[in-house]
Amino acid sequence: MWNNIIKPTLVLFIVCAVIAGALAYVNGVTQEIIEARTQQEQEQFRKEVMAEADRFVKIEKEGMPDKIAGVYEAYRNDTIVGYVMDVTVKGYGGAMKLTVGVNINGQVTGVVIGDNNETPGLGSKAKDPGFTEQFKEVTTDNTLNVVKQNKKSADEIQAISGATITSRAVTGGVQAALDSVKLITEGGN
Amino acid sequence: MAKSSKGSLSILTNGIMKENPVLKLVLGTCPSLAITTMAKNGIGMGIAATFVLLGSNIVISLIRKMVPDKVRIPVFITVIAGFTTIVDMLLHAFLPDIYKELGIYIPLIVVNCIIFARAEMFASKNSVGASILDALGMGAGFTIALLIMGSIREILGSGTWMGIPVTKNLFDPAIIMILPPGGFLAFGFVVAAIQKFSVLNVKNKEIASECGMNCPGCAAAGNGGDE
């Protein structure tokens, strides 16, 4: 009884417990480092999408579209020059993190794509300026849709060849950012 | 497997040449083909796998006399999975670029036949010291194989090596080398080259085709080729 059932089970249990404990410890340590680095990266992205701003202040706003993960007021010398949004969308390979900057005139100042699992060589091309620059002509007056052929207006975003799902996801994210800026500027004051 | 017949140096070099896990034993082929699009990735994966191999060989060798035969396999799996997860977390925190490049293949180190096979065939039967040497040898062999494949694919496919352009004006890179078919091609040609120049030609072919289908078979039977 001891040798056949109890001892094996006990040994296995102890091994699992020790390993689980070790993992919990390493996880605790590494998570902090990862968090700190993510914060740093995010701040850098914000500067990238709104170069004229010198600082960002996170605000809480109710009624934001689901995709919006965070809203930041962008200041230059104490005046608000625009808003930067952290947007999470569902791409082809899972969650994609976008940072979208919209100035107070309602125009997109920049789109940066962060963490993603898109296909290398296809969906990953969404990071290229060739794709993201398209969004810079867009304002809160536009309603975006993705097209496969050459775009004819600011409303149309040309998809990356072979990566329609990724293109649609990013476009949806930028749209959500625009909608939320509209809510902020028209809602409060 | 008599311990005294293997000197320390021969244990170490065993994994690099005679029983190179990828090129001779045909184990661990999944990551070998998947991440070798760049030489740098090859080194990264090689070191990560060596870390797991080292950790699991040491622990399994330490507890080898206390683990009843019945739960041998779940215990091995748990230990290997534990070290794999630790490597995953460490890479995420300290080497995020490599972490992103290797992606899903880091957790897949746990099913890398090499590690399980060494645990079963060596660590569970030998002293800690010998197991450390075995892990280092096999790990080095794995890393070298990955480096060779990664270098070939990167030079021919992107014209660079470790990110440094090397074939600027010689020829246009053949993109196919960094795409999936290129992986098979590189592997095929490297093994062919080895088979051509290897003294133990016939013997190695047998080993290659047997272990190729017997990863857990190797583990379960303890000496490969039973099933």
Added chain:
Amino acid sequence: MKEIILIAIAAVFVENFVLSKFLGICPFLGVSKKTSTAVGMGGAIIFVITISSVVTWSINEYLLKPYDLTYLQTIVFILVIAALVQLVETVMKKFMPPLYRALGIYLPLITTNCAVLGSALLIVEREYTFLNAVVFGVSSAVGFTLALVLFSGVRERIETNDIPTAFKGLPITLIAAALVSVAFFGFQGLFGI
């Protein structure tokens, strides 16, 4: 509905587990010599991946995520898969002896198969819903089987050819695999995927 079809087609053709993602290479190179064994292996994999997709998805969704234990994914998944294969083997041996005899050899091989753990991890990474997860799992396994069966046909042909000594055995197999992989690469961009 459309999403499900796209996931299935992508998993079988565009992102074939063996020829595109290099998951499941060991059995691919070792087992695919005869078409009948290839089909057997494929069948066993489809069976195990389907069940493991359901179980690992559920464990992740209801146990790991709510309690912030997602770092235990690797270790929990592989133990679950090992246990599952063991269970399937035992059940088959008892209740379906002829099927067990046909598939029997291949079942233990499946535990350390990159394809099974790989599909579980991909499902979690891509945050699929339950239905999508199952579709993805089954389709990936079907794609795996397809690659295996196609390749066994290629290999049966190669057996009778005159091959230079250095290339005999593994190398020529790999080069043949490269060609099949190129063929599948042609599926990129299918249906705008």
